[in-house]
Each structure stands twice: as structure tokens, then as C-alpha cells.
Amino acid sequence: xxxxxxxxxxxxxxxxxxxxxxxxxxxxxxxxxxxxxxxxxxxxxxxxxxxxxxxxxxxxxxxxxxxxxxxxxxxxxxxxxxxxxxxxxxxxxxxxxxxxxxxxxxxxxxxxxxxxxxxxxxxxxxxxxxxxxxxxxxxxxxxxxxxxxxxxxxxxxxxxxxxxxxxxxxxxxxxxxxxxxxxxxxxxxxxxxxxxxxxxxxxxxxxxxxxxxxxxxxxxxxxxxxxxxxxxxxxxxxx
Amino acid sequence: xxxxxxxxxxxxxxxxxxxxxxxxxxxxxxxxxxxxxxxxxxxxxxxxxxxxxxxxxxxxxxxxxxxxxxxxxxxxxxxxxxxxxxxxxxxxxxxxxxxxxxxx
Numbered sequence: 368x369x370x371x372x373x374x375x376x377x378x379x380x381x382x383x384x385x386x387x388x389x390x391x392x393x394x395x396x397x398x399x400x401x402x403x404x405x406x407x408x409x410x411x412x413x414x415x416x417x418x419x420x421x422x423x424x425x426x427x428x429x430x431x432x433x434x435x436x437x438x439x440x441x442x443x444x445x446x447x448x449x450x451x452x453x454x455x456x457x458x459x460x461x462x463x464x465x466x467x468x469x470x471x472x473x474x475x476x477x478x479x480x481x482x483x484x485x486x487x488x489x490x491x492x493x494x495x496x497x498x499x500x501x502x503x504x505x506x507x508x509x510x511x512x513x514x515x516x517x518x519x520x521x522x523x524x525x526x527x528x529x530x531x532x533x534x535x536x537x538x539x540x541x542x543x544x545x546x547x548x549x550x551x552x553x554x555x556x557x558x559x560x561x562x563x564x565x566x567x568x569x570x571x572x573x574x575x576x577x578x579x580x581x582x583x584x585x586x587x588x589x590x591x592x593x594x595x596x597x598x599x600x601x602x603x604x605x606x
Numbered sequence: 607x608x609x610x611x612x613x614x615x616x617x618x619x620x621x622x623x624x625x626x627x628x629x630x631x632x633x634x635x636x637x638x639x640x641x642x643x644x645x646x647x648x649x650x651x652x653x654x655x656x657x658x659x660x661x662x663x664x665x666x667x668x669x670x671x672x673x674x675x676x677x678x679x680x681x682x683x684x685x686x687x688x689x690x691x692x693x694x695x696x697x698x699x700x701x702x703x704x705x706x707x708x709x710x
Contacts, residue, residue: 392694420624421624424627443611447619452626459630461627462631466634470648473635473638548702551659551663554656554659567653567660570660571660596653
């Protein structure tokens with residue numbers, strides 16, 4: 368019953384549809400990326416069912432693309448371990464995104480929270496943060512966005528699997544920059560004055576420095592943590 | 607460790623990737639269940655989303671060439687002016703495609 372009591376403002380369905388609409392701006396980027404990942408899976412000899420399973424259960428575009436890049440023709444236990452570690456390293460930013468979901472999802476029953484986290488991607492996380500910053504509380508909106516994005520992802524990777532080799536380079540139309548542009552746009556609703564932005568500045572400086580010094584994706588993790596802690600302390604001191 | 611696992615190996619690799627990825631997705635939320643939500647922790651969590659976004663896009667804008675910088679700056683500007691995320695993404699990507707067309 369808490370399900371109904373905590374969100375009495377709207378019906379489940381209208382929240383769900385609202386969420387699907389929130390997923391719309393990223394759909395072209397997800398689809399362009401999906402075509403590339405689907406094509407990569409076909410090129411590496413995965414069956415369609417294997418490709419579909421990976422797209423649904425792993426559902427992490429960059430991690431899949433990197434893993435498929437080094438996908439061995441002969442799969443050994445050592446190779447299984449390698450792709451698993453790779454998925455962890457590339458997906459490390461998702462851990463921090465999961466941390467940031469705590470204040471919202473902690474209000475929900477555990478089964479809802481852990482189901483929601485299965486669908487945690489760059490896009491769904493951004494939409495969730497923006498929705499919360501705008502005062503949204505309905506978890507159905509999150510599931511709406513997650514459904515729309517998963518549908519676009521599965522459709523695009525499926526098409527990419529079969530016709531990927533015929534597709535022109537998506538970078539030609541700037542489609543590879545949809546996610547960066549969406550990330551940038553989502554920063555604006557999070558802006559609550561320059562006080563909290565000091566942490567963002569620290570995050571940016573640390574990320575750029577680490578990106579130059581350490582190969583891989585660690586710059587995201589390092590920049591985010593140092594920036595958030597710095598921002599958190601500065602925020603508290605000035606209160 | 608070097609025996610060929612065949613089709614089973616491919617399924618094992620997909621399953622391993624899925625398990626690791628879900629552990630990461632759920633792990634941050636789960637771990638924070640053991641951290642008391644003091645005012646300081648809340649302040650840090652408040653600063654986290656923006657920090658993650660900046661840590662992802664700034665190195666990209668700095669290193670990713672003119673097109674990436676143009677996409678990020680245009681999307682930021684359009685969003686700040688119009689508060690429309692679809693428009694911001696379309697303008698950002700369009701501007702980047704324009705820049706690439708000029709360069710190529």
C-alpha cells in the first residue's frame with residue numbers, strides 16, 4: 368500500500384508515459400550506437416540469440432563495444448575472465464550513478480529499487496537525476512524511460528546485427544555526439560547557483576588531469592568522487 | 607584455462623559480463639545502505655550527479671576535437687536559454703555535424 372500512499376498525485380500509467388517521453392531526446396543516439404554494437408556482435412560470430420541476451424542483460428553500450436573489440440575466436444576461461452573484468456572497469460561510473468540513486472530509491476521497496484537498478488544506464492540515470500531535480504517523485508516515470516530506452520536499444524542492436532555492415536559511418540551525422548550533448552544539457556537543470564558548482568569545477572579539473580595521466584576510464588571515477596566530496600564540504604561550510 | 611569452451615564459453619562470457627555489470631549497478635545503492643545519511647553525506651550526494659556529468663564531458667570536450675567541444679557547448683547554451691532537452695541535443699549534434707562537414 369505504501370506504493371499508492373507515497374505517490375498519490377498521478378496514476379501509474381500517466382507517470383509511465385511521461386517517463387517514456389523523457390527518453391525521447393536520447394533515442395537517436397541510442398539507436399545509432401545500437402546499430403554499431405549490433406554489427407560488432409554479428410562480425411564477431413555471436414548468434415542472434417547471444418547478441419540479444421548480451422544487449423538485454425549487459426545493456427552497456429561502451430562495455431559491450433570494448434569487449435567485442437577484443438572478443439576472442441576461441442573462448443577460454445581466461446577470456447571469460449578478461450571480458451568480465453573489462454565490463455567492470457568500463458562500467459565503473461555506473462557504481463557512482465547507483466550511489467546517487469540512493470536518496471530516491473531508498474524510499475521505495477527493495478524489489479522496486481533493485482529492479483530499477485537493473486535498468487541503470489547513462490541515459491536512464493541522467494533522466495532520473497533531471498526528473499528528481501525538477502521535483503518528480505513517481506518511480507513509474509523512471510520505468511517508463513527505462514522501457515523506452517531498452518526498446519530503442521534492442522530494436523537498433525537487432526537491426527545492426529543483420530544490416531550493420533551496410534550502414535554508413537554514424538559519426539558523419541554527429542550521431543556519436545548525442546550522448547555527450549545530452550549529458551551537457553542535463554547539467555543545466557541540476558544548476559542551483561554557483562555555490563554547488565565549485566564541486567563541479569573540481570570534478571572537471573581532476574577528470575581532465577587524470578585523463579592525461581592514467582589510461583582507461585578512471586578519469587570519470589576520480590573526477591566524480593573528488594568533485595562530489597569537495598562540493599559536499601564546501602556546500603556545508605557555507606550553509 | 608586454455609581449453610576451448612565453444613558455444614558454452616560465449617554464453618559464459620555474456621553471463622559473466624551481465625553479473626559484473628549488475629553487481630556494479632546495484633552495488634553503489636546497496637553500499638550506501640550502510641552509510642548513515644548525515645547532512646554531510648547528503649551534501650556529497652547532492653554534488654555527485656553534476657560532478658559525474660562534468661567528469662565525463664569536460665575531458666571529452668577538451669580532447670575530443672572541435673566537433674565534440676561545439677556539441678557540448680551548443681547543447682549547454684540551448685538548454686540554458688530554452689530549457690528544452692530535445693532541442694538542445696538536436697542543436698548540439700547539428701552544430702557538430704556542420705563543423706565536421708566544414709573540416710572534411
